[in-house]
Amino acid sequence: MGADGEVREGGIMTEYSIIGKPTPNVDGPAKVTGEAAYTIDMTLPNMLYGKLLRSPYPHAKILSIDTSKAEEFPGVKIVITGKDTPGGKWGLWRRFRELADQQALATDKVRFIGDPVAAVAATTEEIAEKALDLIEVEYEPLPGVFDPIEAIKDDAPMVHEDFPSNINATRHIEWGNVDEGFAQADYVREDRYVLEAAHPCAMEVHNTLASYDKGTGRLTVWTSTGSPYFVQQNLAEALKMREGDVRVIKPHVGGHYGGKNSTMPDCVNAAILSMKTGRPVKIVFNRDEEFTTTEHRTAQHIALKLGLKKDGTIVAFEAKAITNGGAFTGLGATTLFLTGTFITMPYRIPNYRYDGVRTYTNIVWGTSIRGFGAVPSKYCAETQLDRAAKDLGIDPLEIRRINAVAPGYEAPGQYKFESCGIQPCIEKMAVRVKEKWPKLEKDEGIGYCGFAYMSGGIFNWIDTPYAYSSAHVKVNFDGTVDLYSQAADVGQGHNTVAAMICAEELGIGIEDIRLHMGDTAHAYTDLGAWGSRETLMNGNAIKDAAGQIKQKLIDIARLKLGENIAYDLVAKNKRVYLELRPERGLSYYDLVKDAIRANDGVPLTGTGHYTPHNKGMISPAYGMGIMAIKAKVDRETGHVDAQDVLVVHDSGQIINPLGARGQVEGSIHMGLGYGLCEEMPMDQGMLLNPEFVDYKILRTRDMPQIEILDVPTYEPNGPFGAKEAAEATIAPAAPALANAVYQAVGAEFFSNVLKPEKVLKAIKEKEQKDKATPKAKGKGK
Amino acid sequence: MKTITTDFEYLAAATIEEALDLLSQHKDDEYRIIAGGQSLNTAMKHRLIAPEYIIDIKGLSDLDYIKFNEKEGLKIGALATHRSLERSPIVREKYSVLCEMEENVASVETRNWGTVVGDLCNADPAADPAPPLIALDAKLKIASKGEKRTVDAEKFAVDFFDTTVQPGEMATEIQIPVLPPNTGVYFTKYSQMKGDYALASVAVLITLDKKKEICSNARIGLAGVGSTPIRAKKAEEVLKGKKITEALLAEAAEVVKTEISPVSGIEGSADYKRELAGTLLKRVGKEALQRAQKA
Amino acid sequence: MKRELNIVVNGESYNFFIEPKTLLVQVIREMLGMKGTHQACDSSSCAACTVIVDGKAVKSCSILALQVNGKEVTTIEGLADGTNLHPIQQAFIDNWAFQCGFCTSGQIMAAKAFLDENPDPTREEIQMQMDGHICRCTGHNMINEAIRDAAKRLQARDAAKRLPAQKSLQSQKWAQTAKSGKGA
Secondary structure, three states: OOOOOOEOOOOOEOOOOOOOOOOOOOOHHHHHOOOOOEHHHOOOOOOEEEEEEEOOOOOEEEEEEEOHHHHHOOOEEEEEEHHHOOOOOEOOOOOOHHHOOEOOOOOOEEOOOOOEEEEEEEOOHHHHHHHHOOOEEEEEEOOOOOOHHHHOOOOOOOOOOOOHHHEEEEEEEEEOOHHHHHHHOOEEEEEEEEEOOEOOOOOOOOEEEEEEEOOOOEEEEEEOOOOHHHHHHHHHHHHOOOHHHEEEEOOEOOOOOOOOOOOOHHHHHHHHHHHHHOOOEEEEOOHHHHHHHOOEEOOEEEEEEEEEOOOOOEEEEEEEEEEEEEOOOOOHHHHHHHHHHHOOOOEOOOOEEEEEEEEEOOOOOEEOOOOOOHHHHHHHHHHHHHHHHHHHOOOHHHHHHHHEOOOOOEEOOOEEOOOOOHHHHHHHHHHHHHHHOOOOOOOEEEEEEEEEEEOOOOOOOOOOOOOOEEEEEEEOOOOOEEEEEOOOOOOOOHHHHHHHHHHHHHOOOHHHEEEEEOEOOOOOOEOOOOOOOHHHHHHHHHHHHHHHHHHHHHHHHHHHHOOOOOOOEEEEOOEEEEOOOOOOEEEHHHHHHHHHHOOOOOOEEEEEEEOOOOOOOOOOOEEEEEEEEEEEEOOOOOOEEEEEEEEEEEOEOOOOHHHHHHHHHHHHHHHHHHHHOOOOOEEOOEEOOOOOOOOOOOOHHHOOEEEEEEOOOOOOOOHHHEOOOOOHHHOOHHHHHHHHHHHHHOOOOOEOOOOHHHHHHHHHHHHHHHHHOOOOOOOOO | OOOOOOOOEEEEOOOHHHHHHHHHHOOOOOEEEEOOOOOHHHHHHOOOOOOOEEEEOOOOHHHOOEEEEOOOEEEEEOOOEHHHHHOOHHHHHHOHHHHHHHHOOOOHHHHHHOEHHHHHHHOOOOOOOHHHHHHOOOEEEEEEOOEEEEEEHHHHEEEOOEEOOOOOEEEEEEEEOOOOOOEEEEEEEEOOOOOOOOOEEEEEEEEEOOOOOEEEEEEEEEEOOOOOOEEOHHHHHHHOOOEOOHHHHHHHHHHHHHHOOOOOEOOEOHHHHHHHHHHHHHHHHHHHHHHHHHO | OOEEEEEEEOOEEEEEEEOOOOEHHHHHHHHOOOOOOOOOOOOOOOOOOEEEEOOEEEEHHHOEHHHHOOOEEEOHHHOOEOOEOOHHHHHHHHOOOOOOOOOHHHHHHHHHHHHHHOOOOOHHHHHHHHOOOOOOOOOOHHHHHHHHHHHHHHHHHHHHOOOOOOOOHHHHHHHHHHHHOOOO
């Protein structure tokens, strides 16, 4: 993977020293020796352990809480309930104050099984755990509602007062005229789907260590998060403190995948307990708490209507989604928005309409898990497309080629693709598929799925006044560099990308750079790791900052070299030299010394920032491509074997091919899980599989080999032409697999999770259908 | 993360006699015997059990053996780990079905510490060892202070997570007889993720007559399809005395479905597990037949 | 009532008095302060907590510490030789075999025990051995490649030291009988 010295759009040959070259993780030695400190590993002197008492009911009034016995238990330092908290409410959708619906501990009622009602701090974790059993809570159970279609009915229980019909958010997107479009279509089909919840399953559970400084009244919090900035804001609101008095530090994070964007009760209650006891407090969730009380991928009902011409061209597309929001907003409202946009990509759709509704229900809330709304929405759209293709007698890859967008495509008022390699991706796929899988055995099939995904989001639901990403670079006298940003490496490898971008811009090596990332005390805000934004947005900010310093070095070099003004100077290989006369240049280290001397002894600094402007509603840039999966179906057991995966991917200029490959492989693992075995069955709001014995994910023996082909393009909005490199590949896995099964045995699915029993049932239904109706030839409907 | 929070009195036995003494002393107490503890410790973490006494037999190295002789067959001591059974050269030679079963039990790490006998005592109705042991006509030796008895493998488990082992007793050994000539044994389990807990599993032993034409003996063991592992005697009768064909195996599969009582769960419905057991029987029976023909 | 525990961890002897309910992982993380061994589940399903006891990879969260009395334990902290990374650790870095890194210690320790016993594994053998480990980041394939690469590096290192890369005697016997295809 990766392109080095390849011709880009515009025909410019670009050879980078570092960008595009496989670069080992800068955090590697720390992680392979066990030295990398995660929040869960951290301790402070005099530390207490906190635990949360949680509601056993999905919906109930809290009548009374008696904490006296727990308070008397030896080793317990404090027990708090909702009335003991500062009472601030918070949420990520801060732009709409009514959607700031989270609170530290439930006060009047509980809204999901696991909603915390009390918190204990004790000298050991075991004592805190035992103390929970001594807290007596009197509940008045209320009827609960668990499905969004039930939740919008008139007689449904109200999860939050002031939200009629339990509607948390709605979204309407429209361009063209769908009704006219359908009238012009030769073929129209409608399909309805049920998409299940899934859990991100980060290996490090949610946990927080909070330390309140009595003297200054300031709070420091270490937490396993994808965005220290979000936590800082949310904590300040929850605790009614100034943001500047709350410092959030993100240590190494053991997985995130979108499930650690919201500020959760472990964080807020650890802070409150610390403030009240004057001692550091740590709260660590158990794995069952992680499954039952932390954010998951939103379950949805989706209805689609697709209109095509008989040559396969899409003329109209309509989508309706009703999503199971659960008890709070989180980033679920964003998922609602993005469900309605990613579903259209990467195809030309002249007429489109989307209506989405997110409802509150009495389960833990659904949010922004990896892939955002693309995962459920592409599952529906791409399996529907395969059926349409079959009815029209068009090859499934061909129908995607026919409709694939070209560079410059614009969905009116929504998004525009500047770099856009989907068509060459499909061409490359067509060639490679024939070579790779020339012959199919019985009950084997190949399924395709096109995909595209954002490189960070534009809509400012967090209501930040700051630039979306900023970075500060300081160059010291000896040429070493300190890079500061709140950007978050949560495992995706952003620290390495950040160092690479900074090093490339300054023309030095990664070994010269020291990172200071993920700490809000460095006032260089970044919104965090979600929506694949770090490479493009933080990368741009870093390149901007480093570029300012590079300019200072170039200015000094120009002065010292005294060359013809027409010559350009570049910074590379630890020198600054004339691009056309490389032998004429000066050492980076010497120039740094000169520049600092010339700057009154002040180290060289640059502060860069990036906020997308005029780039539509979604994102400044999109990664995209096409995936093919070969699968084999066992007709007797219903077992689906995902045998082999092929991805052709336009990720612009790949910064680190090693990291990009890792992300593609990891996202496919998660996407296949969504398509095969990951589910969250609930009974009246109670999760039935809150441990890894029952929540099934793919293991090493279940993973197919993955071949990744690259179509390099140049994204003008990204640093060195880069854009998102791998969240995109989660969405296509499940639909490509379902399509492979459809191609292999004709079984159709209107929900994800192809468990063997479901597949067997679908195969039997198809067999019966075939027996009942004679084979219809020609085009359908 | 969860830890064991219930306090228990810890008693470690250094010899078998000491172990049986302790068991006799604490017959009327809430105790549990721990060998590898690979199931027990997780159950305690989740407060599913809260014993007052733990009697640790992990140190009884005298019971850590796997031995074979041509007369008495194979003997697996109570402290033999899953891994030692999996890697035993003599077992691979004489009873390869047991190695094949062990390769897919839990994970290497669990197999390195957990014992085969301990797993049987845990009596998870979906656990892997029981079906091949039933097919091999294994017996469990159970000892108490001054007493010994032997129980057929298929009668060892009596209910979900409950065995015939009484207070004061301890399972000490698995005995597997020498296999007659022309015998083939095969086992497989089905789970969506490879090597995971079985949705259903089947083991079949087929012994052919001297001419390798007629099935002189058949034994069928299943797991995951009832409250205990099951021996499908009626299905065995379908095969015995006949030439085994695919049609005959299909017939036996239908009979097996009537002998089992699977329970619906989030992993699969009872109906699906029933169908699955039948499908597996056909496949396993075919393999066992091929092994018997090659033997 | 507390009981005495004597163990050797990473070559150092330790003596503790512990509650019998104490799990090995608690001794390692809390009493010894070695945080490299992680816990990611409560159902003995993920193997993130894997350490080596008397040469065998085991789940430290699922073993009573007292059962390890008198034995030798190796944790991730005991793998590198001072500042020199073990070839397995280096192979993991060079092959991008981790992302968040939380499961990595367990993976590396399991790989170490495995490669000590089987120095030249096939991809399938690696998958069979590592199947107990959950990794949510990598999708597993790159870990398997790292282990394959580590095997090569160890063979090269041993060849340089003129030590034959030999399977343990038992592994050899077992492999021989496996090939013969005999048995029921």
